[in-house]
Amino acid sequence: MFFHIVLERNMQLHPRYFGRNLRDNLVSKLMKDVEGTCSGRHGFVVAVTGIENIGKGLIRDGTGFVTFPVKYQCVVFRPFKGEILEAVVTMVNKMGFFAEAGPVQIFVSNHLIPDDMEFQSGDMPNYTTSDGSVKIQKDSEVRLKIMGTRVDATEIFCIGTIKDDFLGVINDPATA
Amino acid sequence: MSGEEEENAAELKIGDDFLKAKCLMNCEVSLILEHKYEQLQQTSDDPMNQVSQVFEKSLQYVKRFSRYKNPDAVRQVREILARYQLAEFELCVLGNLCPETVEEAIAMVPSIKTRGRAQDDEAIEKMLNDLSLIKKFE
Missing domain, CATH: 3.30.1490.120 (RNA polymerase Rpb7-like, N-terminal domain)
Incomplete structure (x- = not known):
């Protein structure tokens, strides 16, 4: 916030x-x-x-x-534990994905991504539901909840989750 | 503030410094930063070089996630939300995320329900309706 x-x-x-x-x-x-x-x-x-x-x-x-x-x-x-905010996905790998909300980096581990989303490797690595309706890849916008923060001298780093109600990929604002 | 462990935005535990401070919605930050950026543009040829990475990233972020673009709408959002005895922090989370249903609003801001205020579902629904009207008429 x-x-x-x-x-x-x-x-x-x-x-x-x-x-x-x-x-x-x-x-x-x-x-x-x-x-x-x-x-x-x-x-x-x-x-x-x-x-x-x-x-x-x-x-x-x-x-x-x-x-x-x-x-x-x-x-x-200043990010807070328990805060819900929107972020842009910057990198996806099999461990999970990184997202950015302004100056802060947030990592969402694959344990905190809903179980029905599977990692797909390739040019554009992504997490996709089995029916293909929801996809998280670079530049996707997600709504996530901050689970924890780690502070070092010049940076704050956050761990987030999208495994909860009303979290996850945001509907494309153009079509909503 | 006593220890990082205590902090939990869902219960509105964000430390005294921040609880009393003025929170800003993304759309408000966007107005402030754009204004500052314009000022810089007038005084230097290459304003992007003048600003920190934190500024640049924040500006991009708030531009992307601003729900309301024009300054009048931004002011109205704050006026409407201010009628509902919300804490600053709660007000801004609602203004940023614009939940559409009562359940969603409570999931986004669990503290609305827990702080013993008479915030019933009807009041929340009315508030969300008012917000969506601003969006519609912007």
């Missing part, structure tokens, strides 16, 4: 940026520093949308650098 939240960060600024444009410099450095980062607590920072408040700067002894506490609003993407 995407959220709009307020975060705080202590920004260190080199003295050469002091002057009329100090605020602009601080903001553009903030965007460069935080956009695209990921933390386990807040998820992926997608975009900074506004500055709430810039506190008083504190000069660091000996270096001349100044630390500003900056409060900013941003859009983050």
